[in-house]
Amino acid sequence: AQKVTQAQTEISVVEKEDVTLDCVYETRDTTYYLFWYKQPPSGELVFLIRRNSFDEQNEISGRYSWNFQKSTSSFNFTITASQVVDSAVYFCALRSMEYGNKLVFGAGTILRVKS
């Protein structure tokens, strides 16, 4: 079974729309960390956020927000008022003792924001 599942392969939105990227994970550990990375068309991987399993508070950073729900093993990422510069591949990842503290990635979601 997938350890990190990003069910949305590709999403297309029009500028200024809100968009949510889904991430569902699996681990038996009680302590673990979840991450989001952004890969713009230039190809580099940019770290966006890290969240530990004991902190279920939602986090907001500008137009970005993250909703962590342990009950559903989800760590979803919302972009408010999307912009063309948000076009990228977004990866969700998990790091836990169960997987040897190695970073385990989802398959990624391609986000296309059209003007």
Add this chain to the structure above:
Amino acid sequence: NAGVTQTPKFQVLKTGQSMTLQCAQDMNHEYMSWYRQDPGMGLRLIHYSVGAGITDQGEVPNGYNVSRSTTEDFPLRLLSAAPSQTSVYFCASSPLQSSIQTQYFGPGTRLLVL
């Protein structure tokens, strides 16, 4: 700090050729790793190292060798390239192997094997 650097940025190989992808970091990080990125599969771990002299296999190690003689450098060697190794390769590092640590990635090496 330059962070994590990788060379070359792009390489074309013929089947059977060998080459080394270079990775270096100047942050004194103990943990370094190599991933390959293929469409629809995310990033998959090839090899990793928890410190100088210590390496271990990840999810997809076949066809690749690594060594870690210094804290700074973690080269990835392809002994006999195959078309299936066409991919984008990323090197990453973090201070330790602990799950709390954020991994920082290099810019990637795009490899085409003909």
